[in-house]
Amino acid sequence: MLTPHHASMSATLAQIVGHQQGHHGWSQLYAALHHLHRLQHPPLRRLLETCWQRRPHISDVHLITLLSIAVRDLALRHGDHISVFRPDLTMPQRSDLLANLLTEHEDSLADAASDHSNSFTGARRFLVPQLLLGHFAARHNLTDVRYLDLGTSIGLMPRQLNSRTVFEQFAPDLTWRPGQPAYVDIPLSARYGVDAHPLPTLDWIRSCYGPSTYYQDRFSELLWSLDQTADVHVDINALNILDLPRLARHIRDRQINAVTVSMVLYQYDDITRRRVIAAVVESLTTPGILLTMEPAHGLLQPGCHIDAYLAGSHKPIPVAAVSDAHFIGHATAEPGLAHILEPTISRRSA
Ligand SMILES: C[S@@+](CC[C@H](N)C(=O)[O-])C[C@H]1O[C@@H](n2cnc3c(N)ncnc32)[C@H](O)[C@@H]1O
Numbered sequence: 001m002l003t004p005h006h007a008s009m010s011a012t013l014a015q016i017v018g019h020q021q022g023h024h025g026w027s028q029l030y031a032a033l034h035h036l037h038r039l040q041h042p043p044l045r046r047l048l049e050t051c052w053q054r055r056p057h058i059s060d061v062h063l064i065t066l067l068s069i070a071v072r073d074l075a076l077r078h079g080d081h082i083s084v085f086r087p088d089l090t091m092p093q094r095s096d097l098l099a100n101l102l103t104e105h106e107d108s109l110a111d112a113a114s115d116h117s118n119s120f121t122g123a124r125r126f127l128v129p130q131l132l133l134g135h136f137a138a139r140h141n142l143t144d145v146r147y148l149d150l151g152t153s154i155g156l157m158p159r160q161l162n163s164r165t166v167f168e169q170f171a172p173d174l175t176w177r178p179g180q181p182a183y184v185d186i187p188l189s190a191r192y193g194v195d196a197h198p199l200p201t202l203d204w205i206r207s208c209y210g211p212s213t214y215y216q217d218r219f220s221e222l223l224w225s226l227d228q229t230a231d232v233h234v235d236i237n238a239l240n241i242l243d244l245p246r247l248a249r250h251i252r253d254r255q256i257n258a259v260t261v262s263m264v265l266y267q268y269d270d271i272t273r274r275r276v277i278a279a280v281v282e283s284l285t286t287p288g289i290l291l292t293m294e295p296a297h298g299l300l301q302p303g304c305h306i307d308a309y310l311a312g313s314h315k316p317i318p319v320a321a322v323s324d325a326h327f328i329g330h331a332t333a334e335p336g337l338a339h340i341l342e343p344t345i346s347r348r349s350a
Contacts (some may be wrong), residue, residue, distance in 0.1 A: 005052060006037075006045070012060035013037055025212030029085065031069050032094040045146070047110045054114040062267060063113065070112035071098070073106055073207035086209040091109070120208040121153040122263070123221040124170045124327035126160040128306055128320060129260050129291055133161070134184030136258070136308075138342035140287040144189045149255045150241050150280075151264030152193030155234040156225060161309075164185055166228050170221070170327070177332045181341055191232070192254060194239040194247075218326060235304035238302050242272065244279040251280060251296040257288035261327065266294045277309060284311035289340075292316075295325055309338055 002010060005128055010241050036044050050064055059065075063213035075081040083089075084097040100111065137145050149157045160166050162185050171180065205222070209215040241247050241264070251259070259280050265273045288311035296303035304325040307316040317336035323329035 006048070008041045008328050009048060009060050009063075010017065010034075010037055013064060014065050016061060016064055026068055028087070028089075028091075028094060029071065029211075030064065030099070031091055032084075032098045033064065033067070035095045036099055041098075041099055041102065043105060043106045046341040047102065047113075048108050050110040053111050054110075056189040059101060062118065065118050066113040067109065067118065069118060069204075070109045070116070071101065072211065073112060073204060074101070074109065076203075076207055077123075087211075090122075096153065097308045099348060108148055115198065117196055117200070117267075118305075119153045119195075119205050119207055120263070121156050121158065121200075121222060122326055123160075123218065123225045124174065125262050125293060125325075126333050127167065127171055127174055127327055128293065128322065129262075129330060130161055130167055130186070131181045132291055132306075132308065132319060133258050133260075133289070134338050135181060135342045136287075136289050136340050137187055138184055139340070140289065142257070143187050143332075145186050145258050145297045146192075146254060146256050146285070147186070147188055147258045147260075148194070148251060148254065149191040150194055150259060150276075152195050152234075152236060153205060154202060154226075155191075155236045156222065157191040157260060157262065158191040158193050158234040159229040159232045160225055161191070162188060163225075163232075167227050169224075173328045174322070175330050177330055180331075181337075184342070186258075190254065192256070193234055193236045194250065195236070196237040196240055199236065199238050202297065205241030241276055242268075244275060246280045247276070250282040251283035255285050256283070257285040259284065259288075259290045261290070262292070262293040263295065265292060274314070278314055281309050281313060286311040291319075296321070306334075308336060 013030060016135055017030045019033060032186060052057065059309065072085065075084055081101050084101055135143065147158060149155065152158060167183060204217060209219045239246060239250055244249065258262045265276060277292065284290065291311040292306055296305050303323040306320045306322065308319050309316060317339055319337045319340055320336035321332045
């Protein structure tokens, strides 16, 4: 007889095998996890129970994602376990390998899944903030943009802003409807990022990428971007953004007037999301802007919504919808985009 926790996990594992999130390489691992869970594999059961004890509010999808990342991280570091990701294995073969790995490393996997986040970091997501922050600054005659990225991972987004080379490399794969706003430099005078403790390492981020050619390509883009922007300084600090007084102080102390939060808030419930947004907009220097970029349907379907909030206002202004959270595909302008764009330089062809 399954406990309610295990019953819910079993149902989610059955679903996630076919989910969009599992494409590009994760599905086979999810299938093996599902198989072992159905067999009530003792190390897997204990491991899940340890994680639930340590993170009582974690969703099933998030825990499955984290456990899979922890397995990949371990397999990449201990070469003898990497075969668990071989694409040619049958499900029983993969389940046997996974069972051995879980038995041998139960404690360290429980630690990794309890202490870390999913830090998948997208190399193309800066394309949209580049345009929106550039136009916002131009429209308000800002000469001093003091910028902070929440949930920044290794600070890639703050590093990439104003890199025309990186922008030109990725922009052609994101088609704007009706047309891409013109590229504008952002008058950045400070670049900050925060992420949860322990700050994600490049190794951990690599493990957040699935075992497939598609993800290898995305990870190469991340490495290339880091290389291109190696001389850019970003001040990255460990800070839990749910610690609202600290978050507010962090923003006020640095006189921040532009904030992004990308693929972070979806992990939290609606009330928590609104509290974080309120703490940011109340602390921004005016004129100031917050951009939120969050998956359209949790992580279960592709797509991302981008909203803007002006300093002091809790009202979301929908500015764009992107067809894929990796920012390859289409960006469709929403009615609120006109509030942000500088009218005289609004379109690339203008
Ligand atoms: C999926 S990654 C997104 C990384 C990057 N912003 C991007 O869009 O590519 C989410 C990041 O948010 C961070 N995060 C989640 N909850 C957080 C919190 N309460 N405080 C600070 N960072 C948090 C995670 O550690 C992780 O690095």
